[in-house]
Amino acid sequence: MYATERQQQILDVARANGRVEVKDLADQLDVTPETVRRDLTVLERHGLVRRVHGGAIPVERLGFEPGISDREQVLAGEKERIAKRALDELPAGGSVLIDAGTTTVRLAEMLPQDRELTVITHALPVAMVLATRPGITLHLVGGTVRGRTLAAVGPWALRDLADIHADVAVLGTNGLTVEHGLTTPDLAEAAVKQAIIAASHRVVVLADHTKLGRVDLARVAPLAAVDTLVTDSGVDAAVAAEVEEAGVRVVLS
Structure with a gap:
Protein backbone atom coordinates (compact mmCIF):
# COMPACT_ATOMS: atom_id res chain seq x y z
CA MET A 1 0.00 0.00 0.00
CA TYR A 2 1.33 3.42 -0.98
CA ALA A 3 1.62 6.11 1.68
CA THR A 4 -1.12 8.23 0.07
CA GLU A 5 -3.50 5.24 0.04
CA ARG A 6 -2.71 4.50 3.69
CA GLN A 7 -3.27 8.12 4.65
CA GLN A 8 -6.61 8.17 2.86
CA GLN A 9 -7.62 5.01 4.72
CA ILE A 10 -6.63 6.61 8.03
CA LEU A 11 -8.69 9.69 7.16
CA ASP A 12 -11.71 7.55 6.23
CA VAL A 13 -11.51 5.72 9.59
CA ALA A 14 -11.13 9.00 11.48
CA ARG A 15 -14.19 10.48 9.80
CA ALA A 16 -16.25 7.34 10.36
CA ASN A 17 -15.28 6.88 14.03
CA GLY A 18 -14.71 10.46 15.11
CA ARG A 19 -11.07 9.82 16.07
CA VAL A 20 -8.23 7.35 15.52
CA GLU A 21 -5.65 5.84 17.87
CA VAL A 22 -2.04 5.26 16.77
CA LYS A 23 -1.83 1.79 18.31
CA ASP A 24 -5.09 0.61 16.71
CA LEU A 25 -4.09 1.95 13.30
CA ALA A 26 -0.68 0.29 13.49
CA ASP A 27 -2.36 -3.07 14.16
CA GLN A 28 -5.00 -2.61 11.45
CA LEU A 29 -2.56 -1.46 8.78
CA ASP A 30 0.29 -3.76 9.81
CA VAL A 31 2.79 -0.90 10.08
CA THR A 32 4.82 0.55 12.92
CA PRO A 33 3.41 3.25 15.24
CA GLU A 34 6.11 5.57 13.88
CA THR A 35 4.71 5.15 10.36
CA VAL A 36 1.22 6.00 11.60
CA ARG A 37 2.52 9.08 13.40
CA ARG A 38 4.22 10.27 10.20
CA ASP A 39 0.97 9.74 8.28
CA LEU A 40 -0.97 11.71 10.88
CA THR A 41 1.58 14.50 10.64
CA VAL A 42 1.05 14.66 6.87
CA LEU A 43 -2.74 14.72 7.30
CA GLU A 44 -2.47 17.46 9.91
CA ARG A 45 -0.20 19.49 7.64
CA HIS A 46 -2.91 19.29 4.98
CA GLY A 47 -5.48 20.55 7.47
CA LEU A 48 -7.48 17.32 7.57
CA VAL A 49 -6.91 16.11 11.14
CA ARG A 50 -5.79 17.60 14.44
CA ARG A 51 -3.24 15.58 16.41
CA VAL A 52 -4.18 14.71 20.01
CA HIS A 53 -2.45 12.54 22.60
CA GLY A 54 -2.28 9.00 21.23
CA GLY A 55 -4.04 9.72 17.97
CA ALA A 56 -5.95 12.31 15.96
CA ILE A 57 -9.40 13.81 15.40
CA PRO A 58 -10.79 14.84 11.97
CA VAL A 59 -11.12 18.61 11.71
CA GLU A 60 -14.85 18.31 11.03
CA ARG A 61 -15.38 17.14 14.62
CA LEU A 62 -13.53 20.20 15.90
CA GLY A 63 -15.54 22.69 13.89
CA PHE A 64 -12.68 23.40 11.44
CA GLU A 65 -13.11 23.54 7.67
CA PRO A 66 -9.98 22.92 5.56
CA GLY A 67 -8.98 25.76 3.27
CA ILE A 68 -8.99 25.42 -0.51
CA SER A 69 -5.19 25.02 -0.75
CA ASP A 70 -5.34 22.08 1.67
Missing part, protein backbone atom coordinates in the same frame (compact mmCIF):
# COMPACT_ATOMS: atom_id res chain seq x y z
CA ARG A 71 -8.24 20.40 -0.11
CA GLU A 72 -6.60 20.68 -3.53
CA GLN A 73 -3.99 18.12 -2.47
CA VAL A 74 -6.47 15.49 -1.29
CA LEU A 75 -7.64 12.79 -3.76
CA ALA A 76 -6.30 14.84 -6.67
CA GLY A 77 -6.48 11.90 -9.09
CA GLU A 78 -10.07 11.09 -8.20
CA LYS A 79 -11.12 14.72 -8.58
CA GLU A 80 -9.43 14.89 -11.97
CA ARG A 81 -11.37 11.86 -13.20
CA ILE A 82 -14.65 13.13 -11.75
CA ALA A 83 -14.23 16.48 -13.48
CA LYS A 84 -13.38 14.83 -16.80
CA ARG A 85 -16.42 12.56 -16.61
CA ALA A 86 -18.65 15.49 -15.66
CA LEU A 87 -17.91 17.21 -18.97
CA ASP A 88 -20.41 14.81 -20.56
CA GLU A 89 -23.13 16.28 -18.32
CA LEU A 90 -22.74 19.81 -19.73
CA PRO A 91 -24.77 21.18 -22.63
CA ALA A 92 -23.18 21.66 -26.04
CA GLY A 93 -24.15 25.31 -25.67
CA GLY A 94 -26.24 27.31 -23.23
CA SER A 95 -25.68 28.25 -19.61
CA VAL A 96 -23.91 26.58 -16.69
CA LEU A 97 -23.81 27.60 -13.02
CA ILE A 98 -20.55 26.44 -11.45
CA ASP A 99 -20.30 26.18 -7.66
CA ALA A 100 -17.16 26.66 -5.58
CA GLY A 101 -14.89 23.70 -4.86
CA THR A 102 -11.66 22.04 -5.87
CA THR A 103 -13.35 19.57 -8.23
CA THR A 104 -15.43 22.28 -9.91
CA VAL A 105 -12.23 24.26 -10.54
CA ARG A 106 -10.81 21.22 -12.32
CA LEU A 107 -13.97 21.06 -14.41
CA ALA A 108 -13.54 24.71 -15.39
CA GLU A 109 -9.95 24.01 -16.43
CA MET A 110 -11.14 21.16 -18.66
CA LEU A 111 -13.93 23.00 -20.49
CA PRO A 112 -13.39 22.51 -24.24
CA GLN A 113 -11.83 25.51 -25.96
CA ASP A 114 -14.26 25.27 -28.88
CA ARG A 115 -17.47 25.15 -26.81
CA GLU A 116 -19.51 28.34 -26.44
CA LEU A 117 -21.02 28.57 -22.99
CA THR A 118 -22.40 31.17 -20.65
CA VAL A 119 -20.91 30.45 -17.22
CA ILE A 120 -22.15 31.95 -13.97
CA THR A 121 -20.09 31.44 -10.82
CA HIS A 122 -19.62 32.85 -7.33
CA ALA A 123 -16.20 31.17 -7.02
CA LEU A 124 -13.14 33.33 -7.63
CA PRO A 125 -10.87 30.39 -8.62
CA VAL A 126 -13.40 29.31 -11.27
CA ALA A 127 -13.70 32.88 -12.56
CA MET A 128 -9.91 33.23 -12.78
CA VAL A 129 -9.68 30.10 -14.91
CA LEU A 130 -12.41 31.21 -17.33
CA ALA A 131 -12.03 35.00 -17.45
CA THR A 132 -9.93 35.04 -20.65
CA ARG A 133 -11.20 31.80 -22.18
CA PRO A 134 -12.49 32.25 -25.77
CA GLY A 135 -16.06 31.08 -26.22
CA ILE A 136 -16.95 31.62 -22.55
CA THR A 137 -19.25 34.44 -21.51
CA LEU A 138 -18.52 34.76 -17.82
CA HIS A 139 -20.80 36.29 -15.18
CA LEU A 140 -19.34 36.68 -11.69
CA VAL A 141 -21.78 36.66 -8.77
CA GLY A 142 -20.89 39.24 -6.11
CA GLY A 143 -20.96 39.11 -2.32
CA THR A 144 -18.76 38.67 0.71
CA VAL A 145 -15.82 36.41 -0.15
CA ARG A 146 -15.08 33.58 2.31
CA GLY A 147 -11.35 33.12 2.74
CA ARG A 148 -11.56 29.34 3.17
CA THR A 149 -13.33 28.68 -0.14
CA LEU A 150 -12.84 31.97 -2.06
CA ALA A 151 -16.58 31.93 -2.76
CA ALA A 152 -18.96 34.89 -2.62
CA VAL A 153 -21.79 34.49 -0.11
CA GLY A 154 -24.40 36.65 1.60
CA PRO A 155 -27.35 38.81 0.48
CA TRP A 156 -25.68 40.19 -2.66
CA ALA A 157 -24.93 36.69 -3.93
CA LEU A 158 -28.45 35.51 -3.20
CA ARG A 159 -29.97 38.52 -5.02
CA ASP A 160 -27.79 37.91 -8.08
CA LEU A 161 -28.72 34.24 -8.24
CA ALA A 162 -32.44 34.98 -7.87
CA ASP A 163 -32.39 36.62 -11.33
CA ILE A 164 -30.84 33.61 -13.09
CA HIS A 165 -32.13 30.42 -14.70
CA ALA A 166 -29.31 28.21 -15.99
CA ASP A 167 -29.52 25.01 -18.00
CA VAL A 168 -27.23 23.07 -15.63
CA ALA A 169 -25.77 23.63 -12.18
CA VAL A 170 -22.52 21.89 -11.27
CA LEU A 171 -22.49 21.68 -7.49
CA GLY A 172 -19.91 20.63 -4.94
CA THR A 173 -20.78 19.22 -1.52
CA ASN A 174 -19.00 18.30 1.71
CA GLY A 175 -21.48 15.61 2.68
CA LEU A 176 -24.12 13.48 0.98
CA THR A 177 -26.46 10.92 2.51
CA VAL A 178 -29.87 9.55 1.61
CA GLU A 179 -31.31 10.68 4.95
CA HIS A 180 -29.87 14.20 5.11
CA GLY A 181 -29.24 14.99 1.45
CA LEU A 182 -26.48 17.50 0.68
CA THR A 183 -24.70 19.22 3.58
CA THR A 184 -21.82 21.67 4.05
CA PRO A 185 -20.02 23.15 7.08
CA ASP A 186 -20.99 26.80 6.52
CA LEU A 187 -24.53 28.21 6.74
CA ALA A 188 -23.83 31.08 4.32
CA GLU A 189 -22.44 28.72 1.68
CA ALA A 190 -25.41 26.40 2.20
CA ALA A 191 -27.74 29.30 1.37
CA VAL A 192 -25.84 30.05 -1.84
CA LYS A 193 -25.90 26.39 -2.87
CA GLN A 194 -29.67 26.38 -2.30
CA ALA A 195 -29.97 29.43 -4.55
CA ILE A 196 -27.85 27.75 -7.22
CA ILE A 197 -30.14 24.71 -7.18
CA ALA A 198 -33.24 26.92 -7.42
CA ALA A 199 -31.71 28.80 -10.35
CA SER A 200 -31.02 25.70 -12.49
CA HIS A 201 -32.97 23.29 -14.65
CA ARG A 202 -30.67 20.33 -13.90
CA VAL A 203 -28.35 19.74 -10.93
CA VAL A 204 -25.15 17.72 -11.26
CA VAL A 205 -23.20 17.08 -8.04
CA LEU A 206 -19.47 16.34 -8.12
CA ALA A 207 -18.29 14.49 -5.00
CA ASP A 208 -15.47 12.05 -4.34
CA HIS A 209 -16.28 8.87 -2.42
CA THR A 210 -15.25 10.29 0.98
CA LYS A 211 -18.19 12.74 0.84
CA LEU A 212 -20.79 9.97 0.61
CA GLY A 213 -22.12 8.90 3.98
CA ARG A 214 -20.91 12.11 5.64
CA VAL A 215 -23.13 14.76 7.25
CA ASP A 216 -22.06 18.35 7.93
CA LEU A 217 -23.60 21.21 9.90
CA ALA A 218 -25.71 23.01 7.29
CA ARG A 219 -28.32 21.25 5.18
CA VAL A 220 -28.35 22.31 1.54
CA ALA A 221 -31.06 20.20 -0.10
CA PRO A 222 -32.62 16.73 -0.14
CA LEU A 223 -31.39 14.23 -2.71
CA ALA A 224 -34.61 14.80 -4.63
CA ALA A 225 -33.09 18.11 -5.78
CA VAL A 226 -30.19 16.28 -7.49
CA ASP A 227 -30.42 14.80 -10.98
CA THR A 228 -26.93 13.28 -11.32
CA LEU A 229 -24.06 12.44 -8.98
CA VAL A 230 -20.60 12.04 -10.48
CA THR A 231 -18.24 10.27 -8.09
CA ASP A 232 -15.19 8.00 -8.26
CA SER A 233 -14.87 4.22 -8.36
CA GLY A 234 -13.80 4.13 -4.72
CA VAL A 235 -17.39 4.64 -3.61
CA ASP A 236 -19.00 1.84 -1.59
CA ALA A 237 -21.30 -0.08 -3.94
CA ALA A 238 -24.08 -0.33 -1.34
CA VAL A 239 -23.99 3.43 -0.72
CA ALA A 240 -24.10 4.15 -4.46
CA ALA A 241 -27.08 1.79 -4.80
CA GLU A 242 -28.93 3.61 -2.00
CA VAL A 243 -28.37 6.93 -3.73
CA GLU A 244 -29.66 5.53 -7.02
CA GLU A 245 -32.72 4.08 -5.27
CA ALA A 246 -33.42 7.58 -3.99
CA GLY A 247 -33.80 8.69 -7.62
CA VAL A 248 -30.34 10.08 -8.38
CA ARG A 249 -28.41 8.89 -11.43
CA VAL A 250 -24.93 7.84 -10.26
CA VAL A 251 -22.02 8.12 -12.71
CA LEU A 252 -18.66 6.55 -11.78
CA SER A 253 -15.41 8.01 -13.06
